[in-house]
Amino acid sequence: MNQRLQSLSHWMQQEQLSFALITSTANVFYLSGFYSEPHERLLALLVFPNDEPVLICPQMEVAQAKRSGWAYSIIGYSDIENPWEHIYTHMNKRSVTVENVAIEKTHLSLERYEQLCTYFSVRSTVNVEEKLRQLRMIKDEQEIAILRQAASLADYGVEVGVKAIAEGKTELEVIAAIEYELKKKGVRQMSFATMVLTGAKTADPHGTPGLASIQKGDFVLFDLGVILDGYCSDITRTVMFGQPNDEQKQIYHTVLNAQLAAIAASKPGTEIGAVDKAARQLIEQAGYGSYFTHRVGHGLGIEVHEYPSMNATNTMPLEPGMVFTIEPGIYIPDIGGVRIEDDILITENGAEILTKYPKEFILL
Template identity: 75%
Template structure:
């Protein structure tokens, strides 16, 4: 078994868990190397403490799993099969008598839990997610290589968007240009819905792009990322169209100062909460504390938002191999908003910034 499966299987042994049923696409991918979104159909990975794992997927995806490198048993089922019954028969054939089963409690639906419990009325269902988060939080060298490449493509996307800026263009016009050029680079999927916001819409951290047009004097905010080989990138840059006002400059320079300070503070052993506090203190001292309305960042990897959560109450120390975003922002409804976001990687003795698009205030 690969190292990830071995580590997870060892945990099952330590916890006296009969087997784990992993059903979320990201965690199945992490453990198996097979990425699938089966829609309403069941995708599952059965991991055992003392025997080889088994993948459960629609029959039409079995060949894809093998091409992805899956070398163990695969239980393929048709649309007329009951996959839970097939799982039950397979577990019985292995002579496993389940007592405790590990599942992803935040992912397994009530309907699927009831199916599972019907076939396996065990004394307890334990949550596997904390262990999987712990494993996924520390990236290996192969993952870092992919994340660097994904970050480079995010830089490219921002560059395309800024070059496409012109007064009168709509937010969706610019998004179409960004995604078209990225697809020409081989990007099949974005990490999330690409965000281009202009004017006062930039004051909404999760604004929805539409037919608003770029006007002279606007802040324009770009927030985008790509999925590359199953891993996400995430970058935000903010520019001004035309000449920036004094307050726009102050807001921008405050966010940039906060972001750089947070990156500088990121090193092994530092408490995560102190990174948020470092950025927040600078923004508060400038008088904009009430306009910084979210945490300073989030973990990044197979999912665009994963552990650790970079919030002020998190006392976990940073460790080598963690990858996360640092993205402070100021959002003033009457003026607009600024967010500056980079993807960073904790090294043996410091931090490496994976995204590299310039951060000085650009006026277009």
């Protein structure tokens, strides 16, 4: 078994668990190397404390699972078959005594939990997610190499977007230009719906792009990322179309200084909360504290939002191998907003910035 499966199996031995039922796409991919979005169909990985794992997937995806490098048993099922019956038969052949089962409590639906309990006499359940979060939080060299490439493609996306800006062009037109050029680079999927916002809409941290057109005097905010080989990137840049007024200059430079302070605070052993506070303190001192309405960042990897949560109350120390975003922002309703976001890797020596698109106040 690979090191990830071995680590999980060893933990299961310590916890005296019968088996683990892993059903989320992200965790199945992390443990098996097989990436699948099964929609309503069941995708699952059964992991045992002292036996080889087994993958369950729709029959039409069995060949893909094998090509992904999965070397153990695969249970494929058709659309007219109940996968739980296949699982029950397989477990009987292995003579598995089912008592304590590890599940992903935030992912396993009530319907599937009831199926699990119908086919097996489950005595108790343990949440496996905390263990998997710990494993996934520290990236290995292969993961880091992919994340660097994904960050570079995110940089390119912003570059394309900035070049596409023109007076009267709509947010969606700029998005179309970005995604078209990234597709030509081989990017099949974005980390999330690409965001380009202009004018007062930049004051919405999770605004919805539409047919708003870019005008002189507008902030233009880009928030985008790509998925490369199963791993996400995430970058935000805010640029100025035309000449800024004094308040726009102050907002931008306050956010930039806050982001740089948070990056400078990102070192092995530093509590995560101190990173958030480093950015928040500068924004509060500038009088914009009430307009910084979210945490300073989030973990990044197979999912665009994963552990650790980069919030002010998190006392977890930073460790080499952690990858996360730092993205302070100021959002003033009816005026506009600025966010600057980079992907950060903690190394033995401090913080490596993976996203490299320029952060000086760009005037177009």
